[in-house]
């Protein structure tokens with residue numbers, strides 16, 4: 001599989017943020033998007049996830065024969081939030097995501113129990129998600145990536161709330177994902193500690209003070 005961005009430009013609220021973002025990642029490769037607060041890292045990730053339109057350019061996932069895939073069916077997007085219901089148990093949240101992300105059950109992935117164990121939180125599956133500490137909630141957010149196998153992980157500050165041990169655990173899970181032929185694109189301020197991940201400084205693509213309409217072409 002390949003993830004290919006060509007000439008991407010994006011903005012928010014009428015302000016152009018970045019332009020000419022191009023990269024190509026092969027299976028097993030990762031990209032860390034860095035840059036100062038407000039440069040547009042989250043915006044770029046949301047464009048890659050299909051949640052915001054690009055002002056210009058394209059982002060495509062292609063299979064090994066070069067056929068264009070329906071990107072959102074092949075990616076997980078983990079935002080600053082963890083997309084869990086606070087009042088539902090950890091286990092039921094992950095069960096929900098497993099059936100929602102893969103209704104046919106063909107994609108593969110861990111059971112809720114196994115995913116909870118993979119992030120070393122055995123014993124808390126019965127607790128409402130809202131009871132968990134911030135770092136535990138993030139680890140369960142990472143566990144969501146494991147219950148349905150999808151090749152591309154788009155991660156917004158995946159390790160921001162994690163202690164050193166949990167960051168290392170995340171890095172090991174991410175490396176296993178890459179070793180398994182997955183791809184990873186993460187916005188981050190912190191070193192991810194994931195072997196083989198290239199860094200892209202979005203400041204290099206910043207647009208200085210230019211107005212735009214979100215989703216519209218500007219020059």
Ligand SMILES: Nc1ncnc2c1ncn2[C@@H]1O[C@H](COP(=O)(O)OP(=O)(O)OP(=O)(O)O)[C@@H](O)[C@H]1O
Nearest residue numbers: 012013017035036037038039040041042043044187
């Ligand atoms: N819905 C919105 N409407 C208007 N402006 C927005 C909106 N969302 C974000 N912005 C602005 O867009 C800019 C880029 O935000 P974004 O979250 O992509 O930056 P970032 O690089 O991820 O920042 P950080 O490192 O702080 O997470 C910021 O100036 C932000 O205030």
